[in-house]
Amino acid sequence: MKLTVFNGSPRGKKSNTAILLEHFLKGFMETEGNSYELEYIVNNKDVGELVEMFKDANNVILAFPLYTGCMSGIVKSFVESLKPLYGKQDNPSVGFMVQGGFPEAYQSRFVERYLEKLAKRLNCQYLGCIVKGGIEGIQGKPQFMTQKFFYYFYELGKVYGKSGKFDEEMLKNLAKPEHLSVLGRLFYKFARLTGMANIHWNKQLKENKAFEKRFDRPFT
Amino acid sequence: MKITILNGNSDNRKFDDYRNNLVKMLKLSDNSVAHFKLKEMEIRHCRGCFGCWLKTPGQCIYKDDSHAICREVINSDFVLFAAPLVMGFPSAVLKIAMDKLIPLLLPYIELVDNKECHHEKRYDKEYPLIGLLIEKGDDTDSEDIEIVSDIFVRFAIDFRTSSRFVMQTDIPVQEVSDEINRI
Incomplete structure (x- = not known):
């Protein structure tokens, strides 16, 4: 399985989103023959290139941090650039990953609805949305505080790498606390x-x- | 009443006309209106560096036009966010400017309504009430409006205020103006 990943964090390579993706992709690569390409939206001056990547992909993951209850402006710009792909029949499957600073997963549920609708708009098969709160500051946290949910990201990636799907039960467990x-x-x-x-x-x-x-x- | 309009239109003439009429009407009813055409301004997107909390508290470390916007917004009674929907959501031009309002908050977090974590206010005052004016796209349906409205309410909570309305440009301008004047 070939995967195209877009990291939508304004912090790019140094982002918390990048760390979560790293664990997810480690799991994803456990299945032999899998490969991925990873692009940082923030670094990309030429939006057309990103659109081409999306267009050519079979499977896409778009990951980003929650910004005032929603996607950030740069992620919205990226989404707008996908407009030419409207109504195409062979658009990729898409899954999303939204991480928030506040602890409650609930805070990301509103943009999740938007993302599901976005997939529908683009005629993409929707895989679901990985939601995790409490992520701000993880880079300074001791290992015992992060290893459990890092493992969840790894496991989610592993199952996705095998089946092309997100495991609903794992999504629920990872998201805790919802409130x-x-x-x-x-x-x-x-x-x-x-x-x-x-x-x-x-x-x-x-x-x-x-x-x-x-x-x-x-x-x- | 002091009103700030953040206009996230990019190239839609009809929307411009509508909003210009609204500004005229609001001024006629004795409001002072600051109207920002975001597309023509220099606003660097938020980099998530937290410099506005931790290095130059209260303002973005980049001296772009977000400073002028923050100044008007925090001194307003009402802020109208206005944009056409693109891909089912207000334009990126508007969202980039909205992201740059976080210097108006503190990094510190408190429980709102004894329930949810949000950042504390930086300014010791009532924050301006907010409203959203949107123009539907060809692909907009009622579900989109619901999603956009719900996300706007979430933005209001983050911004420590409340949303007064989400209105669409398919109603007469007068109605939007009346609604704002009732605030």
Whole structure:
């Protein structure tokens, strides 16, 4: 099976999306004969090239981070460039991967509906959408906090590499928490009250010598 | 009332006419209107660098036209996002500008309605109410409108305000103007 992957993160190669894709693709490559090509939307000056890649592909995965409850502007630009492929009969199958900074998968469910409709628009077979929240900051997290869901991405990729499908049960398990549980909410409130929740940000603010300016309101 | 319009039209004359009429009408009813034609402005897309939170708090590290937009938006009572639907969603021109509003928030996260994580407000004030004006494409159906409306409501929650309406350009301009004047 041949796969074409578009990484829609504005951070390109250094993105969290790239890390998640890496695990997914490792699983995908477990099936002999599989191959993939990977393109970064943000690096691509020539949109026409991306459209050609999409057009020639049999199977596509489009992965991106959630931006204010939706896809980012650059991913929307990419989607708009696919307009010439409207109504074609041999468009590829498409699956999506949306990762969010906030912990709840629920926050990505709205753009998921858009993506399913987009597949329909383009006459593409829709494979589903991998959704995972709580991804911002994973690059600084200890291994024990990430290894479980990295493994899920690997397994999802492995099943996809074999069957060309996303495993529904795995999607559901990976997405957890869909909403914050009562305990989860308590944890977040506690983390905020104690300042624990802000450590990640404040550390960077201090490194940048911008800590004193963190509440600046330049536009009033 | 102070109104900001973020106009994400790219090449649709009919949409331009509609929106120009709306601006005229809103001004006639004593509103001050700042009208940004996004396509003609220099707005670099958000790179997700978080510089606007962690290096130059409150503003994008790139001195592009997003600074002027943020200034008007945060000092408005109402912000109208306007764009034709392309591939079932408001134009990328508009979305690129919307992405650049995050300096108006803080990196810190709190539970909204004791339920969901969202970023805290940077400015200690009521954030402008928002509305969406869209023009249907040839391929738009009612499901698209529903999806777009629901995503806009999500944007409003992220932006710590609420959505007042999603309206389409197939109704008379006067109705949109009246709706805004009722806010």
